[in-house]
Each structure stands twice: as structure tokens, then as C-alpha cells.
Amino acid sequence: MHINDHNPLPPYQAASDRYDQMKYRYCGNSGLQLPEISLGLWHNFGHNADFTLGRKILRRAFDLGICHFDLANNYGPPFGSAEENFGRILQKDFKTYRDELLISSKAGWDMWPGPYGNFGSRKYIIASCDQSLKRMGLDYVDVFYHHRPDPNTPIEESMGALDQLVRQGKALYVGISQYNAEDTAKAYQILKEMGTPLLIHQPRYSMLDRWVEDGLLDVLGDKGIGSIAFSPLEQGMLTNKYLGGIPEDSRAAKDGRYLKPEQINEDKLAMIKALNDIAIKRGQTLAQMAIAWLLKDPRITSVLVGVSKPEQLDDNVNAVKNTQFSSEELKAIQSIIGA
Template sequence: MITHQPNPHYIADTGRYENMPYKRCGNSGIRLPRLSLGLWQNFGEVDAFSNAQSMVHRAFDLGINHFDLANNYGPPYGSAESTFGKLMQKSLAPYRDELLISSKAGYDMWPGPHGIGGSRKYLISSCDQSLKRTGLDYFDVFYSHCFDPDTPLEETMQALDYIVRSGRALYVGVSNYSAEQTKQAITILRDLGSPLLVHQPRYNMFDRWIEDGLTQVLEDNGVGSVVFSPLAQGFLTNKYLTGIPDGSRAARSEQIHLQADQITQDKIAKVQRLSLIAEDRGQSLAQLALAWVLQPTSVTSAIIGASKVSQIEDCVAALDNLQFSAEQLAQIDQILVA
């Protein structure tokens, strides 16, 4: 629990809610900022705390009051939650009721058969550990981070229901579930009395799998979505217009999600053409990509990642121009399917 005195030097911007648009999450009473901040990278023990603090403070000052965590974010595992806990202690505690903080469990976290998956033992144990690291009394949303084919879906959903009923979280979420898995989860949770609030899928211009059924399931059942990787791990930015720059995610040997061999000449050519549309709209490529993923009615918010404050500011500026003409959307589709 948060016991330290907050840092008196941080006072949140009094105009923080004036310019950030918020959208209702499915049929719930929750309204999320159109952009949320993810702490997957750059908030670990290996990263500078002062930079993490500056980014979170700036995000909140700009109206981003949703911060997304998971048990194994770091590195090392757990350290992003510890960093956020330190931030809560130092400066954010007075604003707790304004914040929507989420965490997840599902991928590997500790050795042995009970340190991964969707079992009741793993999910509840992991949630308790995450609460301890963050110093929070509860999470606003707790997610099953991924579907576990070796655990009955009923067990996973019953564990999430228990997490809510025991006061560990206020709402239930799932992430990386297929359309059919999501549909089944919705039915089970509805019967248990802890309806599914939100789904967190990967979605960007180069990864549109959610359009093949998932978005319809979410809309039909009044479930919101918070999409991650809207910039395709930075590929949908000006950084890769001429290839793979030194120091980029794709150039790092330890990077497991954006591989250099995925950045083909064909994709670079598409990114270059997309950048011309962005330029015509008075936006950066990243701003275009963010505006595009926010178009589907089922998308409540997009999770951005950042390594410095200026990147957060650039992303938030995308919200100044979210409207697309039918011609622009057709041009983008033509580029992507070519």
C-alpha cells in the first residue's frame, strides 16, 4: 500500500482534461483517453527513473490518465511495475482516483509450471505480486494477457471474476484472444456477473487481424478495445523511411518483436507512400498511423510507447486531426494491399 509522502514538487496541470478527447469503453461507464501510455519498454530497472518520471508526468498533464502495465514488463520482469509504484509514492498518489491503471498476467513470469498461463493459481498469485510491486490497493483493470489452450477457459474467467470480487481489480480484460475465444469469454463472464470491459489486441496498418471478426464481436457485445503497437514498434514512423537506422528497435539483437528481416523493401516503399499522405494532412507518419487506428468504432484507445517526452507530445498532436476523407482512406487501403 502507498505509505510514502508524495513529492510536493509535482502538481498536475490544471488544464489536463481540456484538450484530450475521451471515449466510452463499450457499454460501460468508463471513459478512456483516446491515447494511453504503455510501460512495456523504457520503464524497467535498466532505464533512467528520471526519464520515466518525466514521461508519466507529461502524459498525465496532457490528459493521458490510463497507464498500462503487465507483470513481466521491464527488464527485468516486474521492474516496470516497481517503477510505477515508485512514481505513485513520489508524486501520483494524490491523483489515484483520476488514474486508470491496468496490469496483466499470462506470459512467462517465474520458473515452473505455475509461472505462466491462465490457471487460477497463476493469475491470482501474479495479481497479488503486481499489487505489491506497484503499492496499489487495486488495479482498475486486470487482464488475462493471452489465451491458454492448456487451461479451461472457465477456470481463467473464474479467476478473473474472483480477482474483481475480492477487490483486487475493478474490471476484467482479455488480451490477444481470437474472435471466437473472446466471444466465449464474454458469455462466461456475463454469467459470472463480471462482464468483460475491454479487449487489448495488436492493431496497426500492417497488422489488421482484428478486422476479420473481432471488432464485430466487440461491437455486438458492447466491449471496448485498447489497441497496442499502433506504430508497429516504430516502423510506422519517419525512422525507417530509408532503411534500418543504427540504434533502432529493429537493429537491436535482443529485440524479439520487430525483426530486421520483417522490414522489407516492399514495406519501406509502402511507408514512404504513406508518409506522403501524412504530409498532405499536415501530420507526421506516426500521427497518421495513430489517427488511422482510432477510426473503427470498437477502438476506444490506442496504447503508445515512448522513450522520451517529445514522442508523447508528438503522438498527442495526432488527436488534432482524426478525420479522414473517403478518398484518403481508399488511398491508404490501396497502398496497404498492394
């Protein structure tokens, strides 16, 4: 079912000062720059969402200098619908700006039935990229990722498929997501020998989920691989949304797939409130500080945010104005989130 588009918007003309609103960082050792804030289309772009609102979010993002839009084959719901809707918005609003946009997609989670619709075989990765291009109406994506490691497929096969996509002109760069430090180093080496650099890693990373600090960030820094952190606000926990408990209209209350009410326990709430106090002293919202805290590390190229309304982008983008932390602030944060 296609979502309603009964609210025609006036033709889109991008803000002339868009690149003054954002800071950009080189992605590892490549010549590619990413905006410090990128927009993910994991939520709010499926067929169950408001299409006009989706257009407004993407327009606002681009006007703020966010030129990187991140998708995956199974974003929706249903699977594929975020790419379809993004393709429709691209045609309506961004056709003339294609070469200013960095568009990424991924394959690795379940997408269609049967043994060839999931994980990391060459068959699945190549077919999935072809489907994504068709849904979005694109000749190529700028970055194509293997979305998660596959324990049953040789890493050489998955990386070989990524290399093939670049050689076929279907992707300009390739990346991986959720790989641990050891497998990331392996993937880097395999791709290097094929002549296709591993551009970027997309790990889950936030103040409350710091697994990347256990070796992965060191590998990224040593090898010159860029990184883009997803779930930086820990599904909304690192915002002012839950400071007073779980509001009835929140995703945690309505949709237990992503954030379960029991995750927001008394200890977590105390931690979030203490972090919020530091953010207030810094003149930031908790969300802004959580993003800035990730960006303080030069190995983090960009932070991936998802929003449900355009105004949230302004709040997120303001985070890039202050990514410096005093040693006292860092110590105080460390004492709250643990070593």
C-alpha cells in the first residue's frame, strides 16, 4: 500500500547556505567527506508513515547541510518501502541535487523468503543491491554495506561481492556494519588485496553502548577506515524524553521491538538525569551532548540520527557547534557511565 501524498508541497529549492550549517570530516584515509551528522531512514519512511512529512524531513536535512542519507534493503515497514519512498522523494525534490548527495544502502538481514534472502552470500548481496537500485531509481549507490557478519559464509565471499559491486559500477565505495575488531581487520585486508578499499564501518555506539572501544576503534584508526555511529541516542534514552519515566506516546510504550520499558529502569534513569545535568551546564540538550561526545573522537567520521519531525534535525545539528569537552566534564561523564 502506498502512503498518502495528498498534501502537495511547493517545488523544492535547496537553501543556498546549506554547506555553512554543517561541518564535514574526511572518511578515514579516503578523499570522501561526510557531514558530521547523517540522516538514517530506518524509521518514519515506510508505507505506514506520512509521505509528506518524510519529504519535509529530507528537505530540512539537506538545507542544514546533511547530504548523506542512509538506507538498507529491509527498512520499512514493510521491507523495501523506505527505499521506495526515498526513490519517490528523490524524483520529486532532489533529482537535480543527485551529485551533491551521498546515498548508502545495505544488505545482510532477512529480506525475502528462502536461503538466498538473508546473510552474506554473493548471490544475496548482489541481488539485494540490484533490488535497492531499482526501488530507489538509481544507477548506483555511493556506499554499499554488508549489514552484519555471516558466521556461515566465508568472509572472502562477502567481501568479493562488495568488490564486484564496485567493479560493476553499482557502488562507488563499500562498507561493513557490526563486524568486530578482528573480522574488520580481516575484511580490510581482503578488500585491500582486491584493490577496493574498505571505506567505512557502521557500528552501534553511544554513551550507553561502548563495545567499539574494546578494540574496534583502534583497528579503524590504525587502518584508516572511517566510521559512522548508529543509535547514538540509544533509541531515545539519551534525550530528555524519558527523564520523567516512560511517556505514553513514546516508542518504548507503543512498540517494544526497539526499546523495551524494562530497559529504562531506576539505575538508567538516574544515569540519564546525571548526564542531563552536565549537558545543561554545557548549554546543550542531552541529545546534543550525546552526539558531541561521539564526535569528540576523530575516528568517528559521522553520527547517524533518525528523526520523526524536521525540528529534531535542528537540535541534532546544533550539537556540532560544541564538540569540545573539558577534562573535568569527561571525568564526570566517565564516573556516570562507568570505565
